[in-house]
Amino acid sequence: MTAETTGGGSGGEPEVSDSLKSFGEVVKAFRKRARLTQEEFAPRVRYSLPTVASIEQGRRFPPADFVDRAEEVLDAFGTIRGAARHLSRRPGLASWFRQWASLEAEAVSLYTYECRLIPGLLQTEAYARTLFAERLPPLGDEQIEARLAARTDRQRLLRERPNTAYGFILEEHLLLRRAGGRQVTLELVDHILDLAELRNIEIQIMPLVRESHAGMDGPMRLLETPDNRWLGYCEGQESGQFISDPKVVSMLQMRYARMRSQALTLEDSLSLLRQMRGAV
The missing domain is CATH 3.30.870 (Endonuclease; Chain A)
Structure with a gap:
C-alpha cells in the first residue's frame, strides 16, 4: 500500500497532534456551555455521533463545514474557527x-x-x-x-x-x-x-x-x-x-x-x- 492510503510504515507514522486535542477540548467546552449533549449536538452540525466524539477526543481532523457549523451552533465568538487555524494540516500522511x-x-x-x-x-x-x-x-x-x-x-x-x-x-x-x-x-x-x-x-x-x-x-x-x-x-x-x-x-x-x-x-x-x- 502507498503513503497516501496508509500513512506509511514505521518511518511514516503521523505524529501525535496536540493541536487536534486542543481543538477538541475547545469544541467540548463550548458544547457544554451551550448545555448540549453530544447526542443533541451531532444532528445540529449534521455529523454522526461517532464523528463528533472523535473530533472532541482529538482523534479526527475536523472538516471545514464542521468548523463553520459548530461555530454557528455554539455561538463561539470566532474561537472555534480560530482554533481550527492552528491545526496541523496533514495528520495521517506519511x-x-x-x-x-x-x-x-x-x-x-x-x-x-x-x-x-x-x-x-x-x-x-x-x-x-x-x-x-x-x-x-x-x-x-x-x-x-x-x-x-x-x-x-x-x-x-x-x-x-x-x-x-x-x-x-x-x-x-x-x-x-x-x-x-x-x-x-x-x-x-x-x-x-x-x-x-x-x-x-x-x-x-x-x-x-x-x-x-x-x-x-x-x-x-x-x-x-x-x-x-x-x-x-x-x-x-x-x-x-x-x-x-x-x-x-x-x-x-x-x-x-x-x-x-x-x-x-x-x-x-x-x-x-x-x-x-x-x-x-
Whole structure:
C-alpha cells in the first residue's frame, strides 16, 4: 500500500497532534456551555455521533463545514474557527508524502496513473477502510481514523478547486478485484462515475488486455504549479520520490501522454464503468 492510503510504515507514522486535542477540548467546552449533549449536538452540525466524539477526543481532523457549523451552533465568538487555524494540516500522511500533498493543494493541473489501488482522491470511505483494515502490521482504531480524516481533507480539493484540471488513468483490474466485496465496489464505481460528471475531472480506464503499454514502470503523478512548473512523484512501499529534474519530469509526461492515447476514451471509459457496475 502507498503513503497516501496508509500513512506509511514505521518511518511514516503521523505524529501525535496536540493541536487536534486542543481543538477538541475547545469544541467540548463550548458544547457544554451551550448545555448540549453530544447526542443533541451531532444532528445540529449534521455529523454522526461517532464523528463528533472523535473530533472532541482529538482523534479526527475536523472538516471545514464542521468548523463553520459548530461555530454557528455554539455561538463561539470566532474561537472555534480560530482554533481550527492552528491545526496541523496533514495528520495521517506519511512524512515523505506531505511535500507532495502541499503542492497538490495548490496545483493547477494534476495527473495520476495507478495500477495498484484506486487513488486516494477517488476513494470512498468504505474502500479506504478496507485498505486500512488489511494493513500489515495492523493499525489501531485511532490510526485508522487519522488516515480517514486525512483522506477526507484531501478529497475536498476535487470540488473546492473547480479550475484545477484533474486527470486519472486507472487499470481496469483495480475494480475487477472487488476489494472489500461487492457492495464496496458498487459504491466505488458509483462514486467514480459521479466525479466524472464534474467538468474539471477526466477519468480513463486502461483495459485489461493492452499489448502496448507505456506505464510498465509503475504508478506516477504529475502536477503543474501556479507558476507553471511541472513536478513528478513516484512511490514505493515505504518511500516516495519527489521529482523536480526537468528531464525526468519530461520523460514522465511523455509516458503519461502515451498512456492517455492507449487507455479508453473518456466516453468509452464511462461506458465500461457502467457495464462493470451491472456485472459486479
